[in-house]
Amino acid sequence: MLFKVFPKEELSRLYTLLAPDRIIGPLTKGRDQHGHPLYDFAVSRNFAELRLDYGQTLHSLKNFFLPYREDLCSFSFPKDGSGNWHKEVDYGAFVPLVFFGLHPCDINALNKLDKVLLEGRYPNPFYGAKRAKAFIIGHSCTPQPFCFCRSMGTDTVLRGFDLFLTPLDEVYFAEIASSRAFHLLEQLSCREPNDHEHRRYRQQITTRESLFEAQVETSDLTKILDLEFQAPVWQEWGRKCLSCGTCAQVCPTCYCYGVEEKVDMDFTRAHKEKMLYSCNLLDFASVSGGHNFRPQSHTRLKYRYYHKHRGFVEAFEESLCVGCGRCGQSCLAQITVPEVIASVRASGGNE
Amino acid sequence: MKSFAKTSLKSFLGVPLARPRVAFFELSSCEGCQLQLLNNEATLLEFLALLEIVRFREGMKEASDDYEIAFVEGSVTRKDEEERLRNIRAQAKIVVALGSCACFGGVNQLKNRFHDLEWVKQEVYGSWPVDTQEAKPLSAFIAVDLEIYGCPIKKEEVERIVTDLVLGQQVRHPQYPVCMECKAQENICLFDLGEPCLGPVTRAGCDAWCPSNRLGCWGCRGPAPEANLTQLYAIMRDRGISQERILDRLECFGGFAGFVADLKKEKGEEGKE
Amino acid sequence: MMIHHEKDPAAAGAQFEYSYQAEITNVYPLTSAEKLYQVQIIDPDEREGFCFQPGQFVMLEAPGIGEAPFSISSSPIRHGDLELCIRAVGRMTHFLDRMGRGAIVGISGPFGTNFPVEKMEGEDILLIAGGLGIAPLRSPLLAVLENRSRYQRVDILYGARSPSELLFVYEYAVWRQFGVGLDIIVDQAEEGWPGPVGRLTELLQQRIAGGVAADFKQRTSAIVCGPPVVFRFVCDLLIQAGVPMEKIFVSLERRMHCGRGKCCRCNIGSTYTCLDGPVFDYWSVLNLKEAI
Numbered sequence: 001m002l003f004k005v006f007p008k009e010e011l012s013r014l015y016t017l018l019a020p021d022r023i024i025g026p027l028t029k030g031r032d033q034h035g036h037p038l039y040d041f042a043v044s045r046n047f048a049e050l051r052l053d054y055g056q057t058l059h060s061l062k063n064f065f066l067p068y069r070e071d072l073c074s075f076s077f078p079k080d081g082s083g084n085w086h087k088e089v090d091y092g093a094f095v096p097l098v099f100f101g102l103h104p105c106d107i108n109a110l111n112k113l114d115k116v117l118l119e120g121r122y123p124n125p126f127y128g129a130k131r132a133k134a135f136i137i138g139h140s141c142t143p144q145p146f147c148f149c150r151s152m153g154t155d156t157v158l159r160g161f162d163l164f165l166t167p168l169d170e171v172y173f174a175e176i177a178s179s180r181a182f183h184l185l186e187q188l189s190c191r192e193p194n195d196h197e198h199r200r201y202r203q204q205i206t207t208r209e210s211l212f213e214a215q216v217e218t219s220d221l222t223k224i225l226d227l228e229f230q231a232p233v234w235q236e237w238g239r240k241c242l243s244c245g246t247c248a249q250v251c252p253t254c255y256c257y258g259v260e261e262k263v264d265m266d267f268t269r270a271h272k273e274k275m276l277y278s279c280n281l282l283d284f285a286s287v288s289g290g291h292n293f294r295p296q297s298h299t300r301l302k303y304r305y306y307h308k309h310r311g312f313v314e315a316f317e318e319s320l321c322v323g324c325g326r327c328g329q330s331c332l333a334q335i336t337v338p339e340v341i342a343s344v345r346a347s348g349g350n351e
Numbered sequence: 352m353k354s355f356a357k358t359s360l361k362s363f364l365g366v367p368l369a370r371p372r373v374a375f376f377e378l379s380s381c382e383g384c385q386l387q388l389l390n391n392e393a394t395l396l397e398f399l400a401l402l403e404i405v406r407f408r409e410g411m412k413e414a415s416d417d418y419e420i421a422f423v424e425g426s427v428t429r430k431d432e433e434e435r436l437r438n439i440r441a442q443a444k445i446v447v448a449l450g451s452c453a454c455f456g457g458v459n460q461l462k463n464r465f466h467d468l469e470w471v472k473q474e475v476y477g478s479w480p481v482d483t484q485e486a487k488p489l490s491a492f493i494a495v496d497l498e499i500y501g502c503p504i505k506k507e508e509v510e511r512i513v514t515d516l517v518l519g520q521q522v523r524h525p526q527y528p529v530c531m532e533c534k535a536q537e538n539i540c541l542f543d544l545g546e547p548c549l550g551p552v553t554r555a556g557c558d559a560w561c562p563s564n565r566l567g568c569w570g571c572r573g574p575a576p577e578a579n580l581t582q583l584y585a586i587m588r589d590r591g592i593s594q595e596r597i598l599d600r601l602e603c604f605g606g607f608a609g610f611v612a613d614l615k616k617e618k619g620e621e622g623k624e
Numbered sequence: 625m626m627i628h629h630e631k632d633p634a635a636a637g638a639q640f641e642y643s644y645q646a647e648i649t650n651v652y653p654l655t656s657a658e659k660l661y662q663v664q665i666i667d668p669d670e671r672e673g674f675c676f677q678p679g680q681f682v683m684l685e686a687p688g689i690g691e692a693p694f695s696i697s698s699s700p701i702r703h704g705d706l707e708l709c710i711r712a713v714g715r716m717t718h719f720l721d722r723m724g725r726g727a728i729v730g731i732s733g734p735f736g737t738n739f740p741v742e743k744m745e746g747e748d749i750l751l752i753a754g755g756l757g758i759a760p761l762r763s764p765l766l767a768v769l770e771n772r773s774r775y776q777r778v779d780i781l782y783g784a785r786s787p788s789e790l791l792f793v794y795e796y797a798v799w800r801q802f803g804v805g806l807d808i809i810v811d812q813a814e815e816g817w818p819g820p821v822g823r824l825t826e827l828l829q830q831r832i833a834g835g836v837a838a839d840f841k842q843r844t845s846a847i848v849c850g851p852p853v854v855f856r857f858v859c860d861l862l863i864q865a866g867v868p869m870e871k872i873f874v875s876l877e878r879r880m881h882c883g884r885g886k887c888c889r890c891n892i893g894s895t896y897t898c899l900d901g902p903v904f905d906y907w908s909v910l911n912l913k914e915a916i
Binding site: 363364365366518519520521523 | 686687688689715718719722723724726727728
Binding site: 029030032033038040058059063068069077081083085239240241242243244245246249250260262263264265266267275276278281282283297330332333 | 394397401511540543577
């Protein structure tokens with residue numbers, strides 16, 4: 001990794017250099033009933049509206065890579081009544097996107113999605129095409145009370161970005177991970193960091209680490225989840241769960257989907273549309289003929305934890321959860337990952 | 352209206368397309384759902400080409416009783432409407448309940464909250480002779496084949512449903528609640544703004560119409576197949592929303608009548624706060 | 625254009641949404657509910673290049689209507705000239721039911737794992753099917769019959785609800801000519817039914833008792849297909865009889881939207897039914913929560 005520093009006031013110049021592309025960053029979306037600001041990632045119009053000191057956004061940025069709804073293909077049908085058809089596929093990557101100010105959890109989330117969506121036998125070109133056009137600038141964060149990324153090992157990020165910025169007094173400490181980022185920084189007045197800045201950067205890391213409050217004990221979690229598969233505590237969480245799918249919608253790594261095909265009213269075209277789904281929804285595991293493999297809400301909620309914290313670990317040796325805490329923050333029933341996992345760990349003969 | 356060209360396609364993937372004869376009826380209602388259908392100028396001609404409409408008071412003068420599909424808007428609030436509905440049932444192969452009034456009683460059923468309907472009649476109509484009874488959904492009197500939810504209905508959804516009928520396909524309704532659609536629009540949750548919202552328990556399909564305009568959901572589409580009302584009620588109470596306000600919302604369209612009845616029974620005493 | 629499923633990500637990516645156009649060349653009603661569809665990939669090169677193993681499945685798509693996974697019921701040597709046994713239960717299959725001969729559908733695949741019939745050479749093959757489970761089982765059966773001399777005993781134990789729900793009745797004589805032992809049992813007899821009435825497990829108990837016990841456990845490879853309730857009882861019996869779990873194979877059914885490990889609908893715990901299955905050995909099944 002190459003490191004550089006540049007004066008803070010130069011950041012707006014970096015924004016301007018990138019401005020020919022669409023720049024997505026944390027913006028203020030509104031205020032809650034207590035007057036606290038609420039943030040979300042959106043296309044920005046100018047540097048001034050970026051809120052790089054944001055705590056956490058309400059929603060993740062996944063919809064820029066995995067839109068909530070997306071056409072997988074369209075069909076056209078000639079009007080000759082032949083029953084013939086033609087299929088068209090469009091991966092839906094139109095313009096390069098710049099992501100300005102992503103926290104480590106969200107960059108790690110993309111890295112995890114890459115594993116399941118781009119590796120293996122059937123890489124997903126819809127995701128891949130959008131991912132390939134992204135330029136990512138990370139920004140260090142201040143841990144919020146609900147953040148448990150440190151437990152998930154996603155509080156720092158080693159790859160998956162072009163540039164990562166940490167504010168230090170009067171300068172930004174920049175980690176450069178791509179040649180495009182390197183050349184961009186050449187256009188700013190940047191220089192090598194000095195010893196003092198090295199020290200300050202490392203101090204910063206230590207200070208940040210001390211700020212984490214929420215945590216999840218992950219040791220042996222895959223085994224504990226297997227052991228406590230029948231634990232009654234799941235049913236308690238199931239009673240609370242609204243089966244509304246909110247947790248999956250705001251999650252930066254939930255990628256499950258459903259498919260719906262629609263014929264236009266003139267019967268000359270049809271679309272196969274994908275919509276992000278949630279394993280908490282009633283019909284997630286129902287099959288034609290009516291059988292539902294997970295009819296009760298607690299079995300579906302449990303499944304979500306199994307996929308995130310056991311299944312994905314088994315397949316990729318890391319959890320699918322990045323500890324961003326959005327699911328717990330947006331859950332009206334206040335079901336949070338740290339509490340669920342602590343309750344499951346406390347099940348059985350653990351006294 | 353009869354002059355609109357039929358769809359030029361007679362079949363789709365080798366399967367013959369139906370062009371059903373369709374009639375629209377209204378019982379006690381605002382006829383807003385029917386108006387919704389006419390509102391969509393961009394696709395109106397295509398929509399009309401799918402169907403042979405033989406009766407549609409808001410759009411044509413002619414009226415025939417020779418139809419296969421009857422779209423019935425409104426709830427039943429009078430004796431003569433009961434009879435009219437039974438006649439429609441006898442004629443139609445498919446009876447579609449169009450909109451919340453037809454599906455659950457809708458706003459009309461709010462009057463059922465008053466135990467003394469004679470008193471209500473007196474208050475509203477004075478000495479004017481009006482025949483009125485408890486407002487009920489179509490399903491209280493006849494078998495309904497298909498329900499199209501919403502107050503008003505959503506045109507795009509009706510178009511999709513009619514396309515399915517023409518294709519001879521089973522009709523799909525979303526199995527998930529409004530929250531899914533609301534989150535897909537990345538709205539600020541109404542609860543964060545201190546507003547009550549029935550989004551977590553109400554059947555989706557409206558594309559979170561109200562929440563996207565910063566109005567909490569009133570449940571016009573009725574409960575989702577899995578609706579954890581007990582939990583949502585507790586959540587609302589925890590957030591300081593009064594039972595009266597919650598009940599107002601749950602009772603507005605009639606879709607949650609069962610839960611409301613249980614709740615009132617259970618909380619009968621503390622109900623008055 | 626020859627298209628195989630390559631491990632090369634670029635090639636696989638290009639065909640993520642690729643489907644072969646295929647014609648429904650024939651439809652045979654098997655019972656009142658199930659039909660056998662002959663589905664032929666139209667392009668001759670694509671048809672020849674379509675290679676699958678018994679137990680794999682395809683996604684079949686009626687454009688604009690829907691797409692669903694189906695086990696292939698035909699012999700692998702027929703390549704892209706497929707036979708699919710389909711029961712009309714959902715939106716898509718009901719529409720398919722009305723499409724009939726000459727209609728053009730989309731096929732993608734083949735997907736998933738297969739029954740390792742080549743590894744079973746030299747063994748007794750025991751095929752156990754409940755209901756529609758005979759459909760995925762017919763492909764390994766035909767594959768075994770192509771090389772009949774390489775196998776010892778080949779037996780089918782087949783249970784159906786009633787005689788009129790039996791599938792592939794017209795083929796039984798041919799199977800028997802190949803030296804296949806075919807035992808059928810029904811839950812409910814109908815008039816003129818000469819065979820036994822009872823549960824599939826009763827047939828299996830007889831088969832186990834009938835063979836020399838040592839032989840049975842040493843030489844048998846079993847393939848089990850059917851509704852979830854069949855698996856546990858049948859597989860438990862096989863294990864009690866001493867058949868090693870890694871020689872018992874089952875095919876699982878789940879909802880699927882992609883067939884490619886991306887939609888998650890078919891997941892069982894960590895496992896994708898579409899990638900890691902649908903064929904699992906019973907040891908793997910035991911390690912899957914809520915599998916059966």
